[in-house]
Amino acid sequence: MSRKLIIIGSGPAGWSAAIYAARASFEPLVFEGPEPGGQLITTTEVENFPGFPDGILGTDLMDRCRTQAKKFGAEVLSEDVTSVDFSSSPFKVTANGTTHEAEAVIIATGASARRLGLESEKALYGKGVSACATCDGFFFKGKQVAVVGGGDAAMEEANFLTRFADKVTIIHRRDAFTASKIMQDRTAKNPKIEVVWNAEVVEVLGVDVGHVTGVKLRDTKTGETRDLAVDGVFAAIGHVPNTGIFKGQVDLDEKGFVKTQPGTSLTSVSGVFAGGDVQDFRYRQAVTAVGSGCMAFLDAEKYLAAKEHDA
Secondary structure (H helix, E strand, C coil): CEEEEEEECCCHHHHHHHHHHHHCCCCCEEECCCCCCHHHHHCCEECCCCCCCCCEEHHHHHHHHHHHHHHCCCEEECCCEEEEECCCCCEEEEECCEEEEEEEEEECCCEEECCCCCHHHHHCECCCEECCHHHHHHHHCCCEEEEECCCHHHHHHHHHHCCCCCEEEEECCCCCCCCCHHHHHHHHCCCCEEEECCEEEEEEECCCCCCCCEEEEEECCCCCEEEEECCEEEECCCEEECCHHHECCECECCCCCECCCCCCCECCCCCEEECHHHCCCCCCCHHHHHHHHHHHHHHHHHHHHHHHHHC
8 A cells, every 4th residue: 555655764854744744634654763763862951942941851852743743643663664666656665574655755864973983982972972062062161071073073063162161172083184274273263272183082981970071082193091081072073864775766965965956855856855964964953854854744745736636
């Protein structure tokens, strides 16, 4: 049986699309995937989402969205999509060995922040370890933080964090940044920023007390280690879009993000749409993801109406 709409992903974009679609009686099928709720489930307190002046836990926000979508008639499967076939309509989406068909598909699989790959980092994620200065910088007023990376993203994060932190230390494994000159100049002129060259983080300290107390650094030239006391660690080494199953199905850019037509959610395949961080490498906020999820449904609704009219 083919249905009207399938939504792949359960972060802010996926749930936004699902809520709109369910309220419009489309009875969408939503695949939650391996990390229901997306990146927000790794965030403790969300204080910049409109309507929650006292903040809300990321997990609670996503649970509310899930409940809302189901209330209006969305069907939710806690399964991971393993393959798709967008070569002809109806489109095919396979999960847990079963293939589902739909006239339209919304891709909302998000992106994953690149991690340092340390067990201590994992243990302290949301407890001083973050990958989003815009989301969590406010919690480090008057404190000292470290930013790991050497590209534009690291420079942007470091400069933003100086609005709150007393001191920001950039840790870079090489002796020169890869960031653009303008971002390097801006960073060099900021009195709150210091740089530790030729160093890599080998351990995030504070697991025993439940919050970040510092980092253990290893000199990439001498191999010597030392501890640096900080209250927070921000990994700014990029994001990876979750688009592995879409290669060869829709057009992706050089970084792997789904390409959409400017100002829309339309992909290279008519009837397939994308919203949220899977196609947004610039803003990466829950609020913008919610907006683009809404856009994806409205574009899908328009597509389906036209298709029905032409039938």
